[in-house]
Amino acid sequence: MAAAAALPAAAPAWAQDTPTDVVIVLETQPDQLDPCQASKSQVGKVIKQNVIETLxxxxxxxxxxxxxxxxxxxxxxxxxxxxxxxxxxxxxxxxxxxxxxxxxxxxxxxxxxxxxxxxxxxxxxxxxxxxxxxxxxxxxxxxxxxxxxxxxMGTVVAMSTATPMGEITREPIGTGPYRLEEWTPGQQIVLTRVDDYWGDQPEVTKATYIWRSESTVRAAMVAAGEADIAPNIAVQDATNPEMDFSFLNSETSRLRIDAEIPPLDDRRVRLALNYATDRDGMKGTIFSDKVIPSTQHVVPGINGHNPDLTPYAYDPEKAMELLAEAKADGVPVDAEIILVGRHNLYPNSQESLQALEAMYEAVGFNITLKMTEAAEWYDLLFKPYAEDRAPNLFQEQHDNNNGDAVFTIFVKYHSEGGQSTFADAEVDDLIDRGGQASGEERTKLYQEAFKRIHEEIVPDVSLFHMVGFTRVNPRLEFTPSIATNSELQLSEIGFNNS
The missing domain is CATH 3.90.76.10 (Dipeptide-binding Protein; Domain 1)
Structure with a gap:
């Protein structure tokens, strides 16, 4: 509680004006609030189903x-x-x-x-x-x-025709139960309730969003009554069972391997990275002990998830053997590889990369860690990639709570996908046919695609299906869910009478 004591004693500018106002402290400031970007978790937590609504x-x-x-x-x-x-x-x-x-x-x-x-x-x-x-x-x-x-259509949001075509806007105009009242960059975002909303009137009258990068500070603010909800706090800060909620969320973490650039274009090198990854060593330390080692970029329960795949074992000796074999064939395994991370991508995200850097260097890789802020990270996430880029491993976390692998598999792994780093005709064919199929055939085709991706292509180091921790002020009636990391619907918040 030392962090709580260090916070200012005076009432902050964002203090609740009425008992039905709430303050939500996020880990990072949204880089924009355009309706078109509502699938970004940092944007969706503020505006999705609050300001703008889906069909x-x-x-x-x-x-x-x-x-x-x-x-x-x-x-x-x-x-x-x-x-x-x-x-x-x-x-x-x-x-x-x-x-x-x-x-x-x-x-x-x-x-x-x-x-x-x-x-x-x-x-x-x-x-x-x-x-x-x-x-x-x-x-x-x-x-x-x-x-x-x-x-x-559950991803498509309705926006006013006053929203400019062909350019990004900072002023989302939607149909939701809240409107954007204020956005002071670097300070706060304020949403206020719409009196003539077409649906049921929510209890929250105003929501103020602020951001603090340190998980300890966010948790302490809720404990001190200065905030009401702190999504995405670190496992070491989730220490109060009366306030802290743990749940398996819909996020999966990985390192995307840039499989087009030597030495990462060699499958043996990509396999070596996987064998050099000690998932069990990070589980229960850097990550919660409830995370699930992953084999694919969708969580169990999503249509197309393949339950028959197994994570790569931690085998540093095998990793070194693969690197030696590749080096003997002229692969430049000593080349510098940039490990690209993002501050506050998830709790302990930088610490996880420091651990991975040490694991990879221990088997012979030449790794340089580079941390980025959200805006730069998003630029690197999508094509077109820089032609003169260095070989890189890209830290990523992906959310799919939409029930089907289509929301993941094309963008991540199809040769025309906006975040793919390889091209494989068989994978493309399976994804294309899966997208047009339905029922059991759709499931089977996506499962076959994930099997080939995991076992043959190896375009990533799949890490964990993640567990989220959210701290909630006891004055609220609110239970975080699998969707909380990508959208936080104010209409689902109530208030306790006591």
Missing amino acids: TEIDPESGQVNPRLATEWSQVDDLTWRFKLRDDVTFHDGTPFNAEAVKYSIERTMDESIDCEIRVKYFGGLTLEVTPAGEHEIEVKTSEPTPILPTL
Whole structure:
């Protein structure tokens, strides 16, 4: 509690004005609040389903697709779906929510002149043609059969036609129960409740978001009553069972291997990295003892997850043998490899990389650790990659609570995926056929793709299915869930009477 004592005694500027105001302390400031970037966890925790809303809503526990701004849907033919829209909704700027607004929203999402993460992550390889079929009805035609389009619509957010096309905005205008009241960069973001929201009126009247990079400080602020929720605190700070919630979230961590650049273009080198990784040594120390060593970039329960894959064993001698074999064949295994990390990507993220750096150097790798801030990290995450880049391992954490591998496998592993670092015709074929299939065939094709990726291609060092820790002020009625790391719906927060 020393950290709590060090905090200022005077009431901070963000103190609750009324008992139904809340303060949420995040680990990092959002780099932007554009609706198109709501799939970024740092953006989604603030605006997704609060300021902006999706057409459908995916239950993170069951994967079931539920109505949100779209009330029902039906398949017209192999390529076309029809969606009926709510007729009692307006945007915060007073413009109507209707078919034309949804057409505009989808077209802006698919506009390649802006770096829209929703498009890159979820709609790679697809084109959409949107046609109003009445004031509150649309038809969406896809370039190839897409049997889970209603699920994909759970990622598409509605935005006012006043949102500029072709450029990023700092002022999201949505239909949600809250509007953006203030964003003072470096200080705070404030959302206020909308009185004429179309749905049930939430209890929270105002939410103020602030950010502190140190997990200890965030946890102490909640303990001291200066904040109400601190998502994503470190395991060593989750010490109060009355405030701290632990849950298996939908995040999976890995190191992405840049498999196009020597020496990482040699499969033996990529295998050596995996055999040199002591997952058991990091579990229960740097990471929670509840994390699950991973073999693929989707969590168990997601359609397409392959339960038959096993993590690579920790075998440093085998790693050294593979490196020696590669070196004998002329592979430049002594080349410097940059280990790229991001501050506060997850609790103890830098400490985990320091441990991995030591493991890799112990078997003969030449590793240099480079930590980045969020903006630089996001630039390096997506194509196009710099042509003159050094061989690198890229620290990443990926969230998929949407029920299907399509939200992961194309962007990460297809040759045309926005974050892929290799090209394999067989993997592409399995992903393409899986995306057009349904039922058991879809599951099987994705499982085959993950098997080939894990056992044959080896484009990453898969680490853990992660466990999240969130500290909640006892005055709130709120239980974090699998979705808390990517969206934090204020409408789910209540207040205790005591």
